[in-house]
Amino acid sequence: MLDFELLRDKGILIVTPHGPLEKADFERVAKEVDLYLAKDGMLSGVMIYAQGFPGWDSFAAFLAHFKFVKDHQRKVERLAVVTDSDLLKIMPHIVAHFAHPEVKQFPYGEKATALAWLETTR
Template structure:
């Protein structure tokens, strides 16, 4: 399950995986972001707020996740992965092969820095 919030004034989608990811989660995300992208052309960023990564419910869920990424990857400027878990820490290196968005990892306690970076794209100290 994914909790999600679209910060419309900033063009930032905040996603918080709280349980194994299901196909319906990504269908709900599409319904949330597609109208915004249709109106504004893009998202400024996506904040993945995941203290830990719960994995996928099944193979269909993983495929739906991949389709979501492929459909939106050229419409997102930046992605911030906020997590202390090793899997998401390597996300920026892996993402370079699959997405055009700039991807950065932040430690879990650096959520505010991650959000500031998404908003501006500037280095945040």
């Protein structure tokens, strides 16, 4: 399950996983984000706020996640990964090789600092 909040006035998407990710999660997020992008063109940032990575509930969910990233990564200026998970901490190093956004990792307790960093793009 994936909760999300789109801060329209700041152009920032905050996603918070609460269990294995589902295909429908990415469909819900894409629908909301695509409406925003049709009007505003770019997201200033995306924040992944997660104590750990819950994985996917199915291969279809994994594919939906991959498609969401592929379709949207060029429309995001910055990605903040707010976590203490060792697995998610390495994500910025991997993403930097093939994705557009500038990526930075923050400790889980520093959500406000990460949000401030994302806000500096506007």
